[in-house]
Amino acid sequence: MKLIDGKMTAAAIKEEIKAEVDQMIASGMKRPHLAAVLVGHDGGSEAYVKNKVIACEKCGFKSSLIRMEADTSEEQLLACIKQLNEDDDVDGFIVQLPLPKHIDEQHVINTIDYRKDVDGIHPMNAGRMALGLPSFISATPLGIITLLQRYNIPTSGKKCVVLGRSNIVGKPMAQLMLQKQHGDATVTICHSHSKTLKEECRQADIIIAAIGRPNFVTADMVKEGAVVIDVGTTRVEDPESKSGYRLNGDVKFDEVAPKCEYITPVPGGVGPMTICSLMKNTLAAAKGEFYAKS
Ligand code: L34
Numbered sequence: 001m002k003l004i005d006g007k008m009t010a011a012a013i014k015e016e017i018k019a020e021v022d023q024m025i026a027s028g029m030k031r032p033h034l035a036a037v038l039v040g041h042d043g044g045s046e047a048y049v050k051n052k053v054i055a056c057e058k059c060g061f062k063s064s065l066i067r068m069e070a071d072t073s074e075e076q077l078l079a080c081i082k083q084l085n086e087d088d089d090v091d092g093f094i095v096q097l098p099l100p101k102h103i104d105e106q107h108v109i110n111t112i113d114y115r116k117d118v119d120g121i122h123p124m125n126a127g128r129m130a131l132g133l134p135s136f137i138s139a140t141p142l143g144i145i146t147l148l149q150r151y152n153i154p155t156s157g158k159k160c161v162v163l164g165r166s167n168i169v170g171k172p173m174a175q176l177m178l179q180k181q182h183g184d185a186t187v188t189i190c191h192s193h194s195k196t197l198k199e200e201c202r203q204a205d206i207i208i209a210a211i212g213r214p215n216f217v218t219a220d221m222v223k224e225g226a227v228v229i230d231v232g233t234t235r236v237e238d239p240e241s242k243s244g245y246r247l248n249g250d251v252k253f254d255e256v257a258p259k260c261e262y263i264t265p266v267p268g269g270v271g272p273m274t275i276c277s278l279m280k281n282t283l284a285a286a287k288g289e290f291y292a293k294s
Pocket of ligand 1: 044047048051094095096097098119139140233247266267268269270271272274275
């Protein structure tokens, strides 16, 4: 069993980004600028956004954190997005999800200028990505593809099972694993109502678990020598830890790991890669890589 170290890989990529930013600044270009909108005080979101701000510093980016209270109206949030769309200094921005229940998430996403959508969740980017056209790619799936590449894990022609069908992870992940220029795999998507989920998993060379249910993937679902990627980061209470909680993956790590050729840990696996992919997208936005700057 080999552990896939997302934390180390992400750190190396952030150094590469920093080197490129230093060159950009030296040649007279503006510093890349990422803005993040955080609505409410969800503990997980607070932690993830904080890590994003820290990553910006590591990469030499400017960052802006816009905090809004949990009772912010949809109109107020839309006004904030309009400002970010129009602010020429902001290269890219994200609206951290989930949003409070009274806000229509998809409507909010639709109003983001797709040229600044470094999360890759606007229909323009999601659609272009599905067609294999240049676009911002959702940070978690992009991070996973990057990990597989950096660890030289073969995916072409392999059987890959994606657990979960969210717009931000499951669907784009399956698309990327399918595409010839990325995974080039045979892809099956399973979800909460899949009748043959266990059987599908047992046949998989690669399992990507993104269902958000702690310890869902057990040893009996995993073939000997499989590659297991754990996207889950559910916070569960843990009186023994300093913070009062710990992060739990979708995979029952202790029993699954011995069967795997490769496996990602939680924390320190996919999470840090999500953040460094956001940094990659922000750099691409600053360079006008996918869409010409207006
Ligand atoms: N708009 N919403 C938008 N974009 C995203 O890309 C996200 N996501 C997911 C939730 N909502 C989003 C994230 O940022 C999940 N996610 C995310 C980002 C970072 C980490 C985990 C999830 C992360 O840093 N994980 C660390 C531990 C963090 C901790 O201690 O809580 C890890 O090592 O896994």
